[in-house]
Amino acid sequence: MSKAEPDDTGDGTNAISDATVRDVPVIVGSNLRRLRKAQGLSLERLAELSGVSRAMLGQIETAKSVPTVSLLWRVADALGVPVATLVATEQEPSLVVLTRDRASVLVASGGRYSSRSLSPANRSRGAGFFELAFAPGHREEFPAADLGTRCNLVVAEGRLKVAVGRDPAVTLLQGDAVTFEASANYVIENTSESRTVVYLVVTAPLP
Template sequence: MNRHISPDGYRVDGPAGQDDETGADLPAIVGRNLRRLRTRQGHSLDRLAKLSGVSRAMLGQIETGKSAPTISLLWKVATALGVPFASLLTVEKQAGTVVLRRDRSKVLASSEGRFTSRALFPFDSERQVEFYELRVAPFHREDAHAHAPGTRENLIVAKGAIEILVGQHAPVELTEGDAILFEADVPHGYRNSSHGEAVLYLVMTYVETVG
C-alpha cells in the first residue's frame, strides 16, 4: 500500500501502484485541488494562511505536492475555503456505476491507528453529502475541529458503544443501533466507552453550494 505519514501521526493509506481510484499520488492531487480552489476564490497564499491558520510555507508545500497534509490541516483549509472536505481529494469524475472495494479503500488514520475514517464514496467531484465508516479503538477519544458553518453530522452506531461530545453540551451516550444528528460547526469528539472497537457510519452534510 502507498502510505503517506504526517508528523502528527495522521496518514492516508491506499493500494499500491497507479491503478487505484486516484491514479496518481494523493499529495499531488491535494496540491492541484488546493491551488485550483484558492485561485478560483481569488485568494493569495498569504490571505489563505490568515483565514485558515495554516502557514504560508506549509500551504506552498502542499500546493507543490511536497508535503502530505494531515486530516486536521485539511479540515482547516476546507473550512477557510468554504468547501466540502472531499473537494481537496477530488479526481476525475467517473460515470455510471462505481464499485468501491474494501481492500482498495482510501483510509485516513490518526492516533497511531486508533481512529480511522474510510470514505464510502468516490473522490470524483465536489459534493454536499459525504459518507464514511469510522472505527474507534477501545477507550480512545478522537477530537475534531469545528467544520464549516452549517455542516451537520448524522451518525449511527453499528458496533460497540460511543460518547459524542459536541461543543459545551454534556456527552451523549450511544450504543449499537442508536443514531444522532448534530451541528458539526463547533469542536466535537468521539469517545469509545467500551472494551471493544466501535464502528460508526457517518453522513456529513454541507450547507454550501457545490460547484
C-alpha cells in the same frame, strides 16, 4: 454504418457536431435536473440562489430553452459545480463498487482511529460518507466545520459518547443514531472494551 465511424465522403465531423448541437437542450436539462435533485434543491430555491427565474429553470430542465453562457455560469455557480458539468455528455455510472482493498483510509492516533471514505473520489463536494473505527477507550477530537455543516452518525458496532461544543455528552449504543450541527468542535469517545464502528454522513452547507 455507425455514427461513430466516418463515411466515405468525409470525416463525419459535421454529422457529429450537428447531432451534439441538437442534443444540447436535452443534455443541459438532464444534467441540471440531476444536480439539483442530488443537492436537495427545489426549483424555487435554485432560483433564489442563482437569480434565474423558476420558469426559466423549468424550461431548461424540460429542454424547452437553450440557456446562454451567462445564465449557465450563474446556475453552475449556485450549484457549486464547473460550467462544464452542465454540458457534459458522460454521466456517472449507475453502479460504482468501492472495494475495501482500494479504499481511501486515514489512520491516526497511533492506529487507534481510522476513517474510510465510502464515497467515490469524484463525489459532490457537498456531502461525504465515512466508516469510522475507534479502538477500545479511544477518544478522538474533531475540529469545527463550516457553519451549516451537519453530521449524521449511526453506531454499527460497540458503544460511544458524542460531545458537541459545550453541550453535555450523549451515550449511543449499537443501532443508535444522532444528528448534530458540526460548526463547533466535537468529540467521539469509545467507552466500550471492544472496537467501535460508526457510519458518518457529513453534509456541507449550500453555497
